[in-house]
Amino acid sequence: MSFRIDRRRFLMGSSAVLAAGAAGFRPAFADDTNLRQIFWGSKARADRTFQANDLYTKANPATKISGEFYAWNDYWPKLATMTGGGNAPDIIQMDYRYIVEYANRQAIAPLDSFVGKELDLHDFDQDQIEGGKVGGKLFGISLGANSVASIVNTKAFEEAGFPVPDNNSTYDDLMAAGEAFKKANIRGGMKAFQDGSGVEPLLENWLRQRGKALYTADGKLAFDGDDMVAWFKLWKGLRDAGAVVGPDDQALDTGPLESTMVALGKAAVTFANSNQLIAFQAIVKDPVTIASFPRIAKGSKGGHYRKPSMFWSIAGASKLQSDSAKYLSFFVNDKTAAPVIGIERGIPCSASVRDLIAPGLSPQDQISLHFVSNLGDLIGPIPPSPPANAGEVDTQLITASQEVAFGQKSPEDAGPEFVKTASDILSRKG
């Protein structure tokens, strides 16, 4: 899935080297610094990143950056294999879910010694610096704050004649929107919402509004079977009423953005992250916007939190750590790079960068920017980073939700069963 260094670019590059050589210029050779970079994301992200890389190379002609990117699902196996093989790229995009694991295994390097020198963080948001720390040491530079968000196809809501969801929408509104869509019967039976019963961040948001959480600080489940029964029942109700997409359609969503219900046109709302608005807009023809996840009741608070959307980290085995740190500093501070990078990875954490790019942002980017800064009472404290094996629990939630959706299990059976399986997964060593 890597699009970097395609053939054309390679040919152009090598002929440029040849031309430079022929003309007596110094061609790119071994004394140049070659930074390797790896990240996950869409083509839209890759384009922005590579553009920023080109700017960096223009400012630092002796440094070349070769980046590769993968879809989320493919990214982690790739990174783990490279790391295990002692071949990890210098600059690594890291996620909140994995940073503890990688830091504890010295697969990524502590960055404290670079701060104030190569790495300029003088007007960086303090909470975002804290978010990149593991055991008191800085292991990741946050590339933006974001929050979970509903991605909403506004045109579809107009066609259905129902008000577009906003930050005050509740699960009851979700049902009402479903009714309206059913009555309007637009686009061959488009539903209002995706089936969210297998969406882990949505479950977390819902649990937090009930005063619970996904995980405790010591890595155990922070909810019980009754919560899960209620959760599966809630979605069964919506499903039976035809307010959300049926199980056959929902199962087409296998993870990538392109297979989500909004992208496939099966539903007008998909549950995702605020910074993904840009990526969604790139593949959905209708205008899309974002709203909070539904509230469980009017005035219910604290389901959301501002989290580092992702980090840049530096490989523990990298020989070019200080060069990499310089690049990181450029990426989060540079005035020429900032407009290129925009808010695609999240709202920038440097105050001056935010001020610089805010006026030039497209109306849609403005939506993102304002959404994250104006969540108000929806915001609660940031939870501890998830335990090892949390990824497998996520997988198990999808399986359990499908078992209920396809009618293989009742919510009453599936709830306690999921809690048991998830606990087993968490207690499994190795």
Added chain:
Amino acid sequence: MTVRSIDGGVAAAQGAARASAWSKFWHRNAAGYGFLTPWLIGFFGLTIGPALISLYLSFTDFNLLQAPTWVGDANYLRIFTADPKFLQAMRVTFFYVLFSVPLKLAFALAVAMLLNRGLKGLPLYRAVFYLPSLLGASVAIAVLWRQLFQGDGLINRLLATVGIEGPSWISNPRYALWTLVLLSIWQFGSPMIIFLAGLRQIPGDMYEAAAIDGASKPRQFWSITLPLLTPVVFFNAIIQTIDAFKSFTPAFIISSGTGNPINSTLFYTLYLYQEAFGFFRMGYAAALAWILLIIIAVFTGVSFLSSRYWVHYDE
């Protein structure tokens, strides 16, 4: 003293003889082994070596980032006593093997017989029918399959014209695996080519004689074609069975590696991949791999043992 010195002399003589045999052997074969070196390096360095390492890893906990730690038979114990996903993967894989292999072989044989009737432009047809096998497990085919078999896909539109409202085949746990079986059958090219070669080996005068004796076409098939073709059937069956057990890509691409809906397409190798690269349990995955190796070995062994009762090698 004398005895010993005689003994010593004999030993020395034997040693010299052995040494000269060795040097003779070496002299004669050195060039051969020289030419074999690239293969030998590949075989020991890239096949046997890693296989032995994976055997070792199957007795360890290994997450790629840290050195492996020895855990004895814990991985195997868990697989056989406390792993519902292993059982699910076995169910899916055996279902797939049991249905896809015979159906694919039957289909390949049928097409091969159609093509074996002295058609004009045979090479063209052969190439056309082989095409799906080349496209094989590409991403494009996975996308095509989704387009064909999803709720509003082509198949359902065709069914709708005769008044049948089909489900979303590819995302329904009851049918998803069948779409993969179908995909496998569609890629019947290589067994077909081999069948075709086998059919051409059967002397035409046998059919002539049978026809004179009044044997009908079906009778000719059962009494001449099939028996004489059994070596080819046997070969194809073994190759296809091994392939089906190892099948990975179709399920991986169509379900983005999840094996969903409800693990209904969780092929054994896909589960192995998830454990290894999704959850970084390399030791556990290595144990799974060795179990698969043994299963395939047993299947192949049983096939060979049974072959003497149904495979006819003529002459």
